[in-house]
Every structure is written in C-alpha cells, then in structure tokens.
Amino acid sequence: MTTIDNGVNVQALLDAREVLKGAPDAAQFTWRASSKWQHGVHSTTTIEKFFGLGQEQTHKNETTFAADHPAVFAAEDNGITPIEYLLVGLAGCLTAGVASVAQNRGIQLRSVESTVEGAHDIRGILGADSDVRNGFNDIKVTFHIDADASQEEIEALVAQSQKRSAVYDALTNPTNVTVEVA
Amino acid sequence: MLERGEVANSWRRERWDSLRLLTPNWLSRLPGHHYDGPDPDGYMTSGEVVAFIEQFAGVTAAPVRTNTAVTSVRRDDDGYRLVTSGGELRARSVVLAGGACNVPTVPALAAGLPPGVRQLTPFDYRGPDGLAEGGVLVVGGSATGVQIAAELRRSGRPVILSTGEHVRMPRLHRDRDVLWWMDATGVWDQRYDQVDDLTRARRLPSPQLVGTPERATLDLNALTDLGVELVGRLSAVRDGVLLFSGGLTNVCALADLKMKRMLAGFDQWAGLSQPEVELPPTRVPAAPRWQIDLGHGEISTVVWATGFRPDYGWLDVPVVDEKGRLRHEGGVVDSPGLYALGLPVLRRRRSTFLNGIEDDARAVTEHLATSLPVPSSHR
Numbered sequence: 147m148t149t150i151d152n153g154v155n156v157q158a159l160l161d162a163r164e165v166l167k168g169a170p171d172a173a174q175f176t177w178r179a180s181s182k183w184q185h186g187v188h189s190t191t192t193i194e195k196f197f198g199l200g201q202e203q204t205h206k207n208e209t210t211f212a213a214d215h216p217a218v219f220a221a222e223d224n225g226i227t228p229i230e231y232l233l234v235g236l237a238g239c240l241t242a243g244v245a246s247v248a249q250n251r252g253i254q255l256r257s258v259e260s261t262v263e264g265a266h267d268i269r270g271i272l273g274a275d276s277d278v279r280n281g282f283n284d285i286k287v288t289f290h291i292d293a294d295a296s297q298e299e300i301e302a303l304v305a306q307s308q309k310r311s312a313v314y315d316a317l318t319n320p321t322n323v324t325v326e327v328a
Numbered sequence: 329m330l331e332r333g334e335v336a337n338s339w340r341r342e343r344w345d346s347l348r349l350l351t352p353n354w355l356s357r358l359p360g361h362h363y364d365g366p367d368p369d370g371y372m373t374s375g376e377v378v379a380f381i382e383q384f385a386g387v388t389a390a391p392v393r394t395n396t397a398v399t400s401v402r403r404d405d406d407g408y409r410l411v412t413s414g415g416e417l418r419a420r421s422v423v424l425a426g427g428a429c430n431v432p433t434v435p436a437l438a439a440g441l442p443p444g445v446r447q448l449t450p451f452d453y454r455g456p457d458g459l460a461e462g463g464v465l466v467v468g469g470s471a472t473g474v475q476i477a478a479e480l481r482r483s484g485r486p487v488i489l490s491t492g493e494h495v496r497m498p499r500l501h502r503d504r505d506v507l508w509w510m511d512a513t514g515v516w517d518q519r520y521d522q523v524d525d526l527t528r529a530r531r532l533p534s535p536q537l538v539g540t541p542e543r544a545t546l547d548l549n550a551l552t553d554l555g556v557e558l559v560g561r562l563s564a565v566r567d568g569v570l571l572f573s574g575g576l577t578n579v580c581a582l583a584d585l586k587m588k589r590m591l592a593g594f595d596q597w598a599g600l601s602q603p604e605v606e607l608p609p610t611r612v613p614a615a616p617r618w619q620i621d622l623g624h625g626e627i628s629t630v631v632w633a634t635g636f637r638p639d640y641g642w643l644d645v646p647v648v649d650e651k652g653r654l655r656h657e658g659g660v661v662d663s664p665g666l667y668a669l670g671l672p673v674l675r676r677r678r679s680t681f682l683n684g685i686e687d688d689a690r691a692v693t694e695h696l697a698t699s700l701p702v703p704s705s706h707r
Contacts, residue, residue, distance in 0.1 A: 298588065305581045305585060309493075314578075318560070319563040319573050320563060
C-alpha cells in the first residue's frame with residue numbers, strides 16, 4: 147500500500163480524541179475576535195488569542211479582517227460583507243473536513259474546490275418586508291474533487307465532513323447568542 | 329427468575345396495538361424453541377410474541393416468580409441482597425435481563441413545549457384512536473418513529489416527521505428479507521470486541537423497518553409517498569416555536585450511502601456482481617421547514633420516538649457510568665457475580681433480537697458457572 151499524504155496529521159487528532167474523552171474540561175475552547183468600528187459600515191476585526199486545553203493560546207500570527215459593504219449598498223467596499231464571512235467559514239470548515247476524512251480513510255486528494263452560494267433576500271435587513279428573514283434563505287455548496295476514489299467514496303467524504311463540521315452545525319442549528327453593552 | 333408483571337410483560341403492556349416484530353418468524357427463535365406455524369416469512373404481532381414466550385416458559389418449566397418487582401439490588405458479603413415486592417432475597421449471582429427499553433427517552437427541550445400540545449411517548453401510544461384530531465409531529469426516524477408516523481398519516485391526520493441520523497433499510501433485498509442477509513452474511517455474528525466503534529454500534533437507532541404481511545419497505549420515501557412531511561432534527565424550542573436543523577439533506581445522504589454500502593457487502597458475499605435495481609436516493613423536500621410555530625394550532629400532538637433507555641434506578645451497585653450505561657465486558661458486569669443479557673451489541677450485533685439470546689446466555693452462564701464459588705458443603 148502506498149502511503150497517502152493530504153498533509154493532515156490524523157494521528158494527532160485521533161490521539162487528542164482519546165485523551166479528551168476522559169478530560170472534558172480540557173476540551174472547552176473559547177474562540178475570540180476583537181472588533182473596531184472604522185468609518186461608515188467599515189469595521190476591522192482582529193483575531194490572535196483563544197483559550198483551549200486549559201490555557202491561553204496564541205495563533206502564530208495576528209490576523210485582521212476588514213468588513214464593509216459593496217458599492218451597490220452605497221458603501222466604500224473596504225472589505226467583504228459580514229455575511230460573506232459565514233461563507234468563508236463554511237467553505238474552510240468543510241474543506242478541512244474533506245481533507246481530514248480523506249487522510250483517515252487513506253484517500254489521496256489531488257484537488258478540492260468548492261463554490262458556496264448563500265441566497266439572501268435583502269428586504270429583510272432593509273425592513274422592507276417583515277415576513278422576510280434577515281439571514282440566508284438557503285446555502286448551496288458544490289464540491290469538485292479529484293481524488294483516487296470512486297464517486298461514492300467522494301460523496302461519503304463530503305457527507306462525513308458535514309457531519310463533523312463546526313460551522314455547518316452552527317449554521318444549520320440555532321445557537322443562543324447574548325449581546326451586552328459593557 | 330423474577331418478573332415484575334406477567335411473563336412477556338413488556339410485550340403485553342408497553343407496545344402499541346399494531347406493532348409486529350421486525351424479525352421474520354423463522355428467525356424468531358429461542359433456545360430449543362422455534363416458530364412452526366404456516367407463515368415462516370411473516371412477522372409476529374405483539375400477542376403472538378406473548379404466546380411464543382409463554383410457550384417457551386412452559387416447555388422449559390422456567391421458575392418464574394411473576395408479579396415480583398425488584399426495588400433494590402446491593403452488594404452483600406460475597407453476593408447480593410435483593411429487595412422485591414415479594415420480600416428479600418440473597419443471591420450469589422445476579423443476571424440483569426430487564427432489557428434496554430425500560431424508559432422512553434424524551435429530550436429536555438420537551439419541557440419548553442406549550443401546555444396545549446399533548447405529548448406522548450411510545451409507551452403511551454396505542455393507536456391513532458387515542459389521539460386528538462389535528463396534526464402530529466413525530467420526533468425520531470427509527471423503526472418506532474417511521475411506524476407511528478405511517479399509521480397516523482393513514483388515519484387521515486397531517487403528520488410531520490423530524491429526523492436526524494437514521495438507518496435506512498429495504499425490507500427485501502433480492503427477494504429475501506434484509507434480516508436474512510444480516511443473519512446469513514455473518515453481520516449479526518460480529519462480536520462486540522470486533523466492532524470498530526462499539527460505543528456507536530451500541531447507540532445505533534433501530535433500522536427503518538416494519539413487519540407487515542405485504543413485506544413492505546418503510547423508508548422516508550415511503551413516508552413521503554404517504555404524504556408525511558419531512559423536517560430536520562428538532563434542535564430547539566424558542567417561545568413556542570420548534571426549530572429544526574437545516575441538515576436534513578446530509579443525514580439522508582449519510583443513510584443512503586450506508587445502506588448502499590451494506591447492500592453491496594451482501595452482494596459481494598453472495599458473489600453477485602450484477603447490481604440489483606438500485607433504490608432511489610431519499611427524496612428530501614427542496615426547502616424543508618426549519619421552524620413551526622406551535623401557537624398556530626397546526627400541531628396538536630407531539631410523539632417522542634426518541635429512543636429508550638434501561639432503568640437502573642433499583643441497582644444500588646456502582647456499575648453504571650455517567651451516561652447511564654452499564655459497565656460490562658460482553659455481559660460480565662464490573663462487579664463480581666453480576667451479569668447482563670439483552671442489551672444492544674452485548675456480545676454480538678444480534679444480541680437484542682430474540683435469536684440473539686441463545687449464544688449470549690450460553691457465554692454468560694458459562695462465565696457465571698466457572699466463577700461461582702462452590703459452597704463449602706459441596707466441596
């Protein structure tokens with residue numbers, strides 16, 4: 147059997163799973179983002195630190211994301227629209243899942259590409275029709291995967307990746323959100 | 329043998345009226361006792377199961393003490409002290425054979441439903457006549473959920489089925505009962521210590537099967553054909569609004585893929601390369617609803633077909649883990665002289681079926697007989 151390499155350290159993940167089964171406290175993570183209003187609807191959000199495995203953790207680099215609205219919303223378009231960040235998160239999460247599951251199942255990937263489309267009726271956020279919701283009406287993800295595997299095995303990769311995806315879960319199930327003024 | 333009620337008590341009192349066994353008659357066997365009626369491919373009704381077990385109790389002259397409920401079992405010197413409704417008992421060994429389905433599981437979010445909506449568990453459900461008019465939400469896509477949803481829909485009520493991950497199966501594969509394949513291919517003989525993920529195997533929901541004279545398949549497509557509406561897994565109740573997961577498509581895709589893999593495995597075992605006519609994929613509505621406002625009166629009854637769990641409330645021995653599961657190794661419980669039978673994948677995948685008890689009972693009683701200290705007067 148030739149060894150396959152998608153660049154995912156599956157063994158480390160499997161080891162972590164075993165360890166954390168008996169240590170639920172260490173499995174509690176808090177992800178953090180700090181945001182600052184710039185001008186108009188432009189804001190920047192910085193991510194560097196998070197908490198996990200019982201202590202403060204730091205990303206290798208601090209990353210700053212710009213959010214704005216496009217010109218058709220009469221804005222300056224200094225960055226992507228906040229709701230588009232949800233598409234970034236979903237694509238990133240599902241793709242990571244495909245790579246990890248493929249590694250675990252011994253499937254060599256050659257390319258994994260996807261397009262993510264969120265259908266959005268903006269009458270909701272504009273308050274033009276109270277029957278229209280603010281968020282996406284639906285989201286469609288289409289994967290194009292080239293791998294040493296049958297069509298059915300590829301479909302199983304994509305299905306399993308959804309089953310274990312944090313962002314897929316966060317988008318498909320409700321979450322309690324608390325917003326306070328400090 | 330201590331029995332809280334009559335022989336085959338749960339089959340008398342804790343099953344809905346139309347329920348039939350999922351296993352065909354020829355596969356419903358107990359040690360030295362098998363079906364010898366005219367319909368080996370049929371499925372016993374609850375009443376027939378009761379008669380079958382009663383006959384078994386008769387021919388084996390089983391020493392059953394009926395109407396004797398056990399209220400406490402605790403460790404005592406080299407054995408156990410049992411408190412029962414018929415007095416106290418001492419035993420050097422105890423076999424827990426109360427089964428895995430003593431209590432219907434109801435999710436915590438049930439408490440958030442408005443009082444005007446009637447809530448039922450499968451133990452409360454006897455048939456459509458016991459329900460008010462109006463729409464029914466059945467929560468759960470296992471054998472129980474699909475059977476109750478189909479029956480209620482046929483009674484003329486609007487029915488919505490909420491399902492998460494589920495196990496899809498055709499009733500027949502290449503004209504043979506799907507459980508014939510489970511039996512013949514050895515899938516059911518897979519031992520607990522050979523199963524990849526035992527925790528998962530033991531938690532697996534029952535397959536979407538029903539025992540009917542027509543030997544019909546009852547998957548989600550069959551429910552859709554009947555006019556049952558499918559929605560995703562119930563994930564929350566907020567201000568009287570039920571919120572369902574938007575992931576229905578994927579749980580159906582997972583079930584389709586797993587079923588295909590299972591059937592391909594059967595064919596491979598049989599040396600058949602010519603594929604049978606493939607079952608169509610599960611048809612998922614283009615836009616499944618993800619919220620239903622209970623205030624609109626569309627739903628008058630919610631049926632919780634969300635599984636069952638064993639009740640160990642009377643077991644005062646520390647052998648139950650934080651998730652309520654008995655700690656045992658193939659039926660040998662983590663306390664000397666304590667054993668279990670009739671739990672999911674106890675020793676094999678067939679452990680919870682009638683035909684699974686023989687091998688399990690033999691293994692467990694062998695262990696029991698070897699470990700039981702011989703009383704000094706017999707040495």
